[in-house]
Amino acid sequence: MHVNYDPQISYECVQCGRSCFNRWDIGVEDSVAQALKGHQLELRVIQERGQAFRQGDDGQRIIYKDSDHPRCGFLKEDLLCSIHSDLGFEAKPLTCQQYPYVFVQTPDRQIHASAVYSCTAVREEIGPTLQESRESIEDLIRRGARVHRLDGNIEVLPPFETSYAEIQAYEAELNRKLGEMPISAAFEEAILGLANAISSLGQPDQESVLLEEGLLASSWGRAKLVPAAARSQLQLIKTILSMGLLKPCLPSQDREVWQKIDAAVLGDADLEIPDFNWHAPLSELDLWINEGVGHRFDAQIKRFQSSLLFRKAHLTMGGLLPGLMLVWIMPTVIRLLTGLHAWMEQNEPGLNNFLWGLETAETHLVGHTFDTVPVYQRAAWQAVSISRAYQL
Ligand code: SF4
Structure with missing residues (x-):
């Protein structure tokens, strides 16, 4: 063994x-x-x-x-x-x-x-x-x-899959990039490049499609050429995904609250989350997170992300691209949960709030309490869709 x-x-x-x-x-x-x-x-x-x-x-x-x-x-x-x-x-x-x-x-x-x-x-x-x-x-x-x-081929974004040798080479390059640039930038490059490579393949009509050798490796080159407009659309996916992932983390699990979150993200209603006693525009939440939570817990979040990669969460949660989206979104979601928890407790965001946010994110978004795989896969397909408009 x-x-x-x-x-x-x-x-x-x-x-x-x-x-x-x-x-x-x-x-x-x-x-x-x-x-x-x-x-x-x-x-x-x-x-x-x-x-x-x-x-x-x-x-x-x-x-x-x-x-x-x-x-x-x-x-x-x-x-x-x-x-x-x-x-x-x-x-x-x-x-x-x-x-x-x-x-x-x-x-x-x-x-x-x-x-x-x-x-x-x-x-x-x-x-x-x-x-x-x-x-x-x-x-x-x-x-x-x-x-x-994990046996045989590895899912990239079902029905697309690839060999484990391709995955290993891809992981080596991802790790190299994680060592030389900010983590979020490395993930964004990975997601945009991979989404662009997949979008070039057309609509699959088989249950499983083996990607041609070298496609994963070539996605890094594509990432460098992706225009700024695609990058800003990825930021929009980030907002929608992080607010969507907030829902399974709410203690009450009240579906009406879920609808109110959608109304605030997709429309211009105030954001209302009774679980955290929050009722204010979304922009104020951004301000509270950026100023209150800031980057104080980045080292601990980076440790969590490294563990997720170590335990292959990027391969076991619905495919490589959905898995990358999961690891990429975690800092945003954990900071969001930290800020909301501190707001509920009426204090400045501190370590206890952060540890609660980390526990909640792991339990509900990576663990098995909810099946969040379809959420990451949907977000991955959205990234592929935006890439179609910027085909290289
Ligand atoms: S294993 Fe369970 S009881 Fe032990 S420290 Fe972890 S959470 Fe607490």
């Missing part, structure tokens, strides 16, 4: 219990359910909420949660896991043992080990590096932890 460890990540559980409050589904293996059957831990949960487990949409057994009981039933009042305390670490569902690690295996059989920023310890860089925890991480993988496997 060849495992690469994300150098950005430090982790040791601080037992805050926050991850056990999330609404994501937690799969429960037969062996775990069997060990808990009739145990006082399971009986207590059944007494409290009627059942301990239920069947998920895919037929798999999952931990039972509902709107009255959104947190894991096995979490104790002291925020410790009762299964872990009473029966030991390995008695927990594998998902819980694996959290917050994520593993992606690329077609060259290398495993890339990283961790998610919805975890407090990861966000706050508490604990040893992943490399230092390699023994327990490799043990987890050997015991069947979930590994996202």
Whole structure:
């Protein structure tokens, strides 16, 4: 087994219990359910909420949660896991043992080990590096932890795909650019060039289309020639995408609020977001973010973006172009969430607001709470559409 460890990540559980409050589904293996059957831990949960487990949409057994009981039933009042305390670490569902690690295996059989920023310890860089925890991480993988496997060709923007060798060469050039220019400029060059290259291919009529060799590499040359007008249209996509991504992050999930956000972005209505007590024109929000949040958290956001690239979020979230859009938009969304959270708390944006924004963005926009892949893919097609008008 060849495992690469994300150098950005430090982790040791601080037992805050926050991850056990999330609404994501937690799969429960037969062996775990069997060990808990009739145990006082399971009986207590059944007494409290009627059942301990239920069947998920895919037929798999999952931990039972509902709107009255959104947190894991096995979490104790002291925020410790009762299964872990009473029966030991390995008695927990594998998902819980694996959290917050994520593993992606690329077609060259290398495993890339990283961790998610919805975890407090990861966000706050508490604990040893992943490399230092390699023994327990490799043990987890050997015991069947979930590994996202990328096999064969890689999606660029469905139905277009390419070989992994092309992707590797593309990543090398992207990393070179990230090292020599501002991150947002490097991503914009990548997105505009790739969108322009795809727009030159015409409308696909097959389920999968293998891109000709060298097309990805040639997109960098195209990026340099893209006119300023296309660049400013990409900024418009950035505004629409970031405000669209705000919606799954709202605590209330009120669809009426979603419509009000659209009215403010696409029309000239004031922006109204009761979740954050915000009611003012969009331009005032821009001002509040630019002046209040500014670039104070850029180093931490850059670390998050590097981790996203390390764990191949640009390949696993609907294709290369949608994935690039995800990593590109994160600073804008996190600054937006930071500013709104500070506004709600009636204070100047500070570290706590930023950490909340980072946690929220990871949980809802990269994690599995919502399926945001179609949003990134739509934005990628919008970039392709604007490129058609500026075909090189
Ligand atoms: S969020 Fe992270 S630090 Fe907190 S309990 Fe979960 S794994 Fe531990």
